[in-house]
Amino acid sequence: MIGTHEGTFEALRAQLQETAATFADGPGALEGILLGMVDDVDRAVREPLEIFPVCHHSPASAIAMARRLREKQPKVVYLELCEDMAPLLTELRNCRLPVAVQSFATDVDGFPADWSPLSVVAPITEASAEYQAIAYALDTPGVELVLVDRSSDHVFQWDARGNEPAEPGADPGAPDAPPAEEEAVLHGDAIGVEIGDLRPRFAELEEHLLRHGRVRHWSEWWHQYVELPLGDSDHDTYRQVMLLIGSLFRRLAPGDADRVRVDEDRERFMWTRMREHLAATGTDPADCLYVCGAFHAASRVAEFGIHGTDTFEISPRTATKWLHGLIPSSHAAIEAQFGLAGGSVSIAATVWAKNVKRTRVQPYRLAGQAGAPSKARKMAAGAPVPAVPASDKLTGFLRQPPVLDRLDEAELLGWSVEIVRAARRNGYLASTADAIAVFETSILLAGLRDRARPTPYDFQDAAVTCIEKDSVPGRRDVRRLVEIMMGGDRVGQVGYDALPPLARDVHDRLAPLDLKLQQRGVQRALLDITSEPALEKCSDVLWMLRYLMPHGAARPIMGERKLGERPIQESWDVALGTHQRALIELGYEGVSIEQVLEQRLRRTAYSPQATAATVLEAVEDATLYLRSRRIADELGTRALEVLSAERSVDGAPEVLRRVRRLLAYYRTSEPVLPPWIESFVKTGYAHYCTLLPTAFTDDDATVRQVAAMLGFLFSMESLALSLGCDRTQLELAVAQSHPQDPSRTALLWAAQVQLGHLSRAELRARCDALLGNPMVVPAYPRYLSGFVHALEPVPGLTDFVVEAVSNAFGRLPDPVLLPWLPTLITTLRSGGAELAPLLIREAGRIFPGRLAALDAWVPPWRAPQGPEAVLVARRTDGDRGCSLLAAHPATCDAVASLLGCEETWDTAGPESRGAALAALHPDTATALEVVLSGAGHR
Structure with a gap:
């Protein structure tokens, strides 16, 4: 240890006391600070x-x-x-x-x-x-x-x-x-x-x-x-x-x-x-x-x-x-x-x-x-030196003048040339004159700051002044280029042996990709799973890493993962070396990425803020990434509990979308539906029937959310009824709904049509009455918005919605129509992306395909609908129907036997035979005419 003695810093104390008295005009706080500093040094040295x-x-x-x-x-x-x-x-x-x-x-x-x-x-x-x-x-x-x-x-x-x-x-x-x-x-x-x-x-x-x-x-x-x-x-x-x-x-x-x-x-x-x-x-x-x-x-x-x-x-x-x-x-x-x-x-x-x-x-x-020279590792220490008393070195250090280092022109010249070269590589129009200017300006700045030798900071200021003119042409400015030139931003790396077990497991499982996973930067991985089935396990790891790690650690370029689909070919950008910290922190949560993913899914599902939609998302993720029926069933049961406790319909659209997807997956991949999803459909049917009347009048519930509720009830109705639900509950819920908002009123009308409580003719009459009432015309676009959302629960109304929109374009005045168009577009973009194809396909079926036919075209809803029109239709389409029956006699015999017709084929022409058959069964002929009429439009 370094010894000391009582009078080591006495001379320094005396000098500081005199200084304090001179500058502070007498002893006081300054003297206490200065002498206290010496006491602190003396105490630590002692x-x-x-x-x-x-x-x-x-x-x-x-x-x-x-x-x-x-x-x-x-x-x-x-x-x-x-x-x-x-x-x-x-x-x-x-x-x-x-x-x-x-x-x-x-x-x-x-x-x-x-x-x-x-x-x-x-x-x-x-x-x-x-x-x-x-x-x-x-x-x-x-x-x-x-x-x-x-x-x-x-x-x-x-x-x-x-x-x-x-x-x-x-x-x-x-x-x-x-x-x-x-x-x-x-x-x-x-x-x-x-x-x-x-x-x-x-x-x-x-x-x-x-x-x-x-x-x-x-x-x-x-x-x-x-x-x-x-x-x-x-x-x-x-x-x-x-x-x-x-x-x-x-x-x-x-x-x-x-x-x-x-x-x-x-x-x-x-x-x-x-x-x-x-x-x-x-x-x-x-x-x-x-x-x-x-x-x-x-x-x-x-x-x-x-x-x-x-x-x-x-x-x-x-x-x-x-x-x-x-x-x-x-x-x-x-x-x-x-x-x-x-x-x-x-x-x-x-x-x-x-x-x-x-x-x-x-x-x-x-x-x-890494990088340690062998001689540094093997060098042995010399014999220890004996402790000697410490003398007062502070006095001499504080009194000595600044050391004026000699200018190292070679070093400064090398800096100037190198920064110009780096600037050129990054888009600057730097030249040899700029290198000379940086050299001279560095010396000038050092002189202004009382330095005989420019420091790296002086050189950095000089480079910014002389090279960076108006703008930065590339990604890096001159200040950053100087930092890189002076040594750069060195980024460390944790070696494989020092990684946690999870990170080492990830590296081992991705070894077939033959990538340098410890290297920083993005690397491209190509997976031809069809020819090399063993790479499917690497694909599973990459998808789980994409789910668990920050964006960019594992990013799919080609390929996707959906329920019920198997990968064929995939392309990935992998940057595990750049995101090594995130991979290491995954190792703190478990020993394998499957364990970490399972823990996170459970944490999401059992969170106090969890909703039925978020839990269903966890179920889907467990099925996609873990392929675990056990964890999916556990989280599905949790989704049922959360749905039963919800008192709002905020997550209804997401619930409907995910339940439909899971149902489609289980119906195609499992022999029977899991018990939890059957219970979920049964409970959800009763749950949404209970909330439906309130949701129709609740200002906090949006039209899209109410439409999603109806979509759940109508699309899951057959399964719910087979599980023991009562359709009367839905009918009572619709009967108890009394909305005041025009868009929700249109939703209610669509629900009544689906239940059979309202015919299409009555619905068309109501819409005509709305367009004929000057007091209601300004609100008619809101009814149309409701009808657009109604395509979610009642897709069979697609042709009627096209008719209603066409009537709106034809009859609404411009001051009403033009402000509503942006609302229609935003509605279809935000909440009806899956509904737009229905409307487009139906419009393409109804409207003529050529511009020349548009002038003579009559919309189907404006065509004559009286008895004469039916007779004309029977004459025109009936002949075509009779020809079709004669062309396929076996099919016609089968239909006739089902209908109880035992007559034999007439030897007359096909037209008379078809007419005779149509006369025997007028209702069937009418139905065939309607079907054929629809096929003709298609």
Whole structure:
């Protein structure tokens, strides 16, 4: 450990006291803050258990950590990370960084139900101090890694939801936050925890630092004034400066009681855990290293240190079952979650690589890590260095002038050429002159900001100024191109061995497709199931993934899945590598996608907000994707329960559509109907008969919903009656219905026609009366809308609806007709897409097929309907009917025997024989004439 003595920082205290007296015109609050900062640093340095302060994703922290670990070789590393995430750290060997350790819970017990699912992520990059500590501890024999921060359960226990975030992170409206892109949402809405959130919580202080530092955002200030000066500093200087910054931000933080409570409780938690471990193992504190954020290193709680008080009681965890895994992360996701400037993590990765090369510090990397050099895995640590007393390094660091780095013209010239090349590839009209302009402007901006060497941020501003003129020709702007050039948005990947069982099972089952499923991007899969029947199992997996995962993970290009149909050929766009996080989170819900799908269907069906329509949809999905009669019968029984409890008709259209589809499927694929669907039809018949009178007068029920109720009653009537229902119930429900709305009145008339209580002649007379009444004419289009919806329950009225619409076009005045036409079109589009083909087909049968025949054409409903018309019809169509009978004597004999006619064929001509037969059976002849008349129109 690093020792100290009583007078280490006395000279610095004296200088700060004089400074406070000078600037504040006497001792006061400023003196207390400045001297308190020195006391915080002195206290942390004096602690026997060495405290190593870090900042998240800081290359300087990572370099200092690697250097210190090789010098000290601690036997125990205490790390500020959720203690329940420890078992997952060994799986980092199978991943490509950056990745995030995730704690996930869907079944909450002890938290509000609307918080579910609970998710906590801790992203890890290679250029981070925590990764160096993890790699050292896991790959060095005899070293123990102990995570001491609060558990994921405590993160939410201490979460004052609605007041402040549980963890200092990204503010959605923060000016530094990067734009929301695909990679920026890899963490979803999880709470982020990291080592060392080091940013001023005092807005005025941050604004002051940015203004006087001549920078745009906090990431640039940190890079310029902390990251670069500390990159080559010794251990004592690094540690004291980081402690000083942490103490400054802590003392100037606003007095937010909830946030202060969470910060102090975390510090009490960590020190309590460390003392417990020291007491249990007997480890010498001198052989330990405590890695934490600089903000928490400068703590003032009573539990601080190995000699602190033991008054903090850690609350027990709730009964929530937490699952843990690794999910892919990215630089953009880290920047979005923690409010960093876009591209700052990528720039930090570039600086890390330069620091490693410049300082020749050998970083630690996990054995087996993707891209890790063999020598880094096999290098053994040297002998530990003895502890030496720490001297005051703060005074010299604070008094030294800024280091003026020499301009690296080759590096800046390479940047300028590369950004012009990238701009050309993305549609910009950039030239060599632009490269020269970017080079010179970078130097100019650095000079205006008192920098001898342009930083990546200066170069980015210069590139935007010189290249991006009026508009962005491609998908990426120049700022984004600079970020990509500086290192890009690296996206991590979780290796196959680190995936949960469900994800590995999906990869194994899709192996016949011969796709690189771990690769990011879209891949095309072609499935010729007819020639390779084994691919049908892959098709089943893809359809279930399409149902369970976000849009784009598995997208069908050709092929569809319908009830009762088997796939022949399919084409898919698969992007499981891009949506790896979603696939991993499926693994938290079960061990197979079938189990997860079944759980989700049950959750939907048994939800308090479930309706009969949603449960029937779950039944259909279970039949389509799981092909499970067991789960379909269970959910069907649930649909029956939900339907019986419903008191509204909101879901009637969807219920009718899905019941018809399921009935058609079961009738063609099953020997008998399932008991649940028979009960559903029987119960639904009685249920909708009961609600029908109220629905006709209820303002909240739409015409489409009432029509769907009638459609259910009429289309399911034969099955319901065979199951024991009474038709009288339907007749009474229609008789008790007294609507006032014109469209519902038309629906009622259509129902009466279907029941036989109203003839077509009477219905036609009522419509004529409406058109003849000037007071009712403005409302006539609403009657027509009702008739259009009536095609759902009574499709036999199609010809009458065509007649009614034709009469409306012929007799309605333009002020009434023209405003109604858009309503008719929208009605057919929104609620009558399946009804439009009926009208079109019927209109095509009735209206002439050629324009020349239109002038002489007489609509059937305007043709003469008296006795003379019948005689004429008999003469014209009767001869054709007699010829038809004579042409098929066997058929005629069969019909005659059924009718009881025993006469033999006359030897006369066919016309006389047909006339004789027609004379013997006038009613049958009339019926045949009507049928033949209809066939002639077709």
